[in-house]
Amino acid sequence: xxxxWVVLSLIGVLGLFxxxxxxxxxxxxxxxxxxxxxxxxxxxxxVGREGALLVVSVAGRLMLIGAASGHIEKLxxxxxxxxxxxxxxxxxxxxxxxxxxxxxxxQKKEKQGEEKGDKNV
Numbered sequence: 001x002x003x004x005w006v007v008l009s010l011i012g013v014l015g016l017f018x019x020x021x022x023x024x025x026x027x028x029x030x031x032x033x034x035x036x037x038x039x040x041x042x043x044x045x046x047v048g049r050e051g052a053l054l055v056v057s058v059a060g061r062l063m064l065i066g067a068a069s070g071h072i073e074k075l076x077x078x079x080x081x082x083x084x085x086x087x088x089x090x091x092x093x094x095x096x097x098x099x100x101x102x103x104x105x106x107q108k109k110e111k112q113g114e115e116k117g118d119k120n121v
Contacts (some may be wrong), residue, residue: 042082045097053101057082064104076104 042062043055050069055062055078062078062085078085078100085100 076108
């Protein structure tokens with residue numbers, strides 16, 4: 001008789017568990033993992049085992065993102081639309097990802113130099 005109660009209790013707990021999972025999925029629909037219509041990854045380059053550089057389109061603006069395990073950082077913005085970036089990547093004479101990355105790094109260094117200049121005044 002005790003074994004019957006244990007088995008029925010286990011079935012009840014597992015049933016409740018699956019009902020809660022189903023309810024959470026229904027309540028959280030559209031949050032988190034779904035593909036966004038205003039945000040998408042345009043280009044990706046793997047750096048090392050766990051790192052990557054991403055060109056991401058967010059509401060029509062391009063951003064260069066650095067991602068590693070447990071850390072994501074916005075490195076800069078590109079001064080072109082996603083359509084221009086895609087058209088340039090289709091052309092052989094267009095700047096490569098490495099050139100676009102170098103341009104963003106140059107902009108970031110210039111900003112840091114301006115900030116240091118402001119602090120010294």
